[in-house]
Amino acid sequence: xxxxxxxxxxxxxxxxxxxxxxxxxxxxxxxxxxxxxxxxxxxxxxxxxxxxxxxxxxxxxxxxxxxxxxxxxxxxxxxxxxxxxxxxxxxxxxxxxxxxxxxxxxxxxxxxxxxxxxxxxxxxxxxxxxxxxxxxxxxxxxxxxxxxxxxxxxxxxxxxxxxxxxxxxxxxxxxxxxxxxxxxxxxxxxxxxxxxxxxxxxxxxxxxxxxxxxxxxxxxxxxxxxxxxxxxxxxxxxxxxxxxxxxxxxxxxxxxxxxxxxxxxxxxxxxxxxxxxxxxxxxxxxxxxxxxxxxxxxxxxxxxxxxxxxxxxxxxxxxxxxxxxxxxxxxxxxxxxxxxxxxxxxxxxxxxxxxxxxxxxxxxxxxxxxxxxxxxxxxxxxxxxxxxxxxxxxxxxxxxxxxxxxxxxxxxxxxxxxxxxxxxxxxxxxxxxxxxxxxxxxxxxxxxxxxxxxxxxxxxxxxxxxxxxxxxxxxxxxxxxxxxxxxxxxxxxxxxxxxxxxxxxx
Numbered sequence: 001x002x003x004x005x006x007x008x009x010x011x012x013x014x015x016x017x018x019x020x021x022x023x024x025x026x027x028x029x030x031x032x033x034x035x036x037x038x039x040x041x042x043x044x045x046x047x048x049x050x051x052x053x054x055x056x057x058x059x060x061x062x063x064x065x066x067x068x069x070x071x072x073x074x075x076x077x078x079x080x081x082x083x084x085x086x087x088x089x090x091x092x093x094x095x096x097x098x099x100x101x102x103x104x105x106x107x108x109x110x111x112x113x114x115x116x117x118x119x120x121x122x123x124x125x126x127x128x129x130x131x132x133x134x135x136x137x138x139x140x141x142x143x144x145x146x147x148x149x150x151x152x153x154x155x156x157x158x159x160x161x162x163x164x165x166x167x168x169x170x171x172x173x174x175x176x177x178x179x180x181x182x183x184x185x186x187x188x189x190x191x192x193x194x195x196x197x198x199x200x201x202x203x204x205x206x207x208x209x210x211x212x213x214x215x216x217x218x219x220x221x222x223x224x225x226x227x228x229x230x231x232x233x234x235x236x237x238x239x240x241x242x243x244x245x246x247x248x249x250x251x252x253x254x255x256x257x258x259x260x261x262x263x264x265x266x267x268x269x270x271x272x273x274x275x276x277x278x279x280x281x282x283x284x285x286x287x288x289x290x291x292x293x294x295x296x297x298x299x300x301x302x303x304x305x306x307x308x309x310x311x312x313x314x315x316x317x318x319x320x321x322x323x324x325x326x327x328x329x330x331x332x333x334x335x336x337x338x339x340x341x342x343x344x345x346x347x348x349x350x351x352x353x354x355x356x357x358x359x360x361x362x363x364x365x366x367x368x369x370x371x372x373x374x375x376x377x378x379x380x381x382x383x384x385x386x387x388x389x390x391x392x393x394x395x396x397x398x399x400x401x402x403x404x405x406x407x408x409x410x411x412x413x414x415x416x417x418x419x420x421x422x423x424x425x426x427x428x429x430x431x432x433x434x435x436x437x438x439x440x441x442x443x444x445x446x447x448x449x450x451x452x453x454x455x456x457x458x459x460x461x462x463x464x465x466x467x468x469x470x471x472x473x474x475x476x477x478x479x480x481x482x483x484x485x486x487x488x489x490x491x492x493x494x495x496x497x498x499x500x501x502x503x504x505x506x
Contacts, residue, residue, distance in 0.1 A: 099127035163449035170204035205379035209412035214430040252311040258339035274366030290487035361430035
């Protein structure tokens with residue numbers, strides 16, 4: 001390459017201002033061309049990798065995608081390859097010129113968001129092409145589309161993972177995990193058990209994160225009121241009795257749902273599902289919502305709202321308003337709230353400086369199957385021709401380095417608790433302590449995955465019970481109905497729905 005040519009490419013790579021996203025496809029193309037041009041000269045590969053790394057770092061830094069640790073690696077003067085992160089000095093894909101085809105879900109923005117960029121920094125000779133998954137039509141099969149597009153890396157829901165693993169469409173990862181010494185034992189055990197059970201005893205994918213709900217506790221309010229702080233292992237009865245102790249103190253005991261403070265039925269549904277109660281048996285043949293166990297939950301929750309130790313508020317026009325300083329928990333009006341890890345972002349935004357509060361999380365009572373979500377499982381297509389690069393991508397996206405970015409971006413819970421800073425452990429511990437029935441979770445997933453998008457009668461009735469239960473609970477709280485009357489009405493409405501379904505079925 002001539003000196004004149006080098007100067008031209010330097011101007012092209014550094015002279016254009018970065019756009020809003022920081023990393024445009026045009027810049028990416030030029031970075032890769034620069035690398036390939038350099039590889040054809042007699043200059044050392046070390047210089048080329050250094051140049052590529054510095055260029056990639058500048059691009060990613062301009063887009064805000066490098067964290068402090070990344071920059072620290074570049075600035076470390078003791079490194080004999082100063083300017084190159086440790087991971088780039090040993091790029092296992094350096095001699096590969098490959099473009100990975102990665103599944104992009106319909107409403108994602110994979111290539112222009114955070115996901116692919118850190119991987120490109122570490123492996124600048126590898127490209128990533130996001131292939132958008134089309135909105136499925138009647139009869140469409142996910143596996144057919146995957147094979148048609150010849151995808152390398154798949155980003156799957158748990159139901160999709162179970163379906164494809166059992167059809168032999170995914171690459172078994174156990175041998176690769178052992179070879180590369182991936183510490184799967186450090187990953188959240190219940191989720192890994194779900195993946196292994198769903199794969200018939202083998203792992204066919206790795207998760208980057210998950211979601212579940214926990215109890216957020218303002219420990220300062222408990223100390224001020226002289227009430228014992230909630231702890232792991234409490235039953236729902238104990239938790240509700242703790243909330244009831246705040247009656248008359250000027251503070252509400254519990255905000256049952258940070259997402260919908262006006263939904264008075266949501267706590268009934270959460271308690272019932274965590275205790276294994278069903279809306280029906282035999283797939284809708286017998287409706288059971290009026291059982292004594294359901295009635296006891298209805299009565300306790302209705303009492304809580306009437307007596308004021310369960311918090312409720314008028315319905316808001318904009319759900320985003322739930323996450324403001326006016327939120328009952330954030331404003332100190334409620335001592336506890338049930339929410340997901342997304343809520344930590346709101347706490348960090350509101351409780352800072354002089355407003356900072358002491359808080360912890362506590363696992364919810366019972367089984368939390370209904371409120372656990374494995375957000376994204378990275379898997380490799382069984383017959384990909386780019387197995388090595390695809391596995392490196394899946395490994396990187398579920399690894400410890402990317403977990404730092406998950407934490408920094410907020411919202412999701414990294415699959416390893418140890419990835420959190422030490423100072424956050426008391427705040428996040430409960431997310432890794434909820435209990436799950438793995439066999440039941442996988443069995444339900446298998447039933448759903450036999451016909452993704454189709455609801456069973458029981459699923460439909462559970463949804464209907466949630467919708468119909470809200471106005472009935474409102475009437476119970478207002479004293480217009482007894483619990484027994486409300487449950488009889490709910491049972492009758494659900495039975496009518498069963499009959500209606502039978503009439504329309506062929």
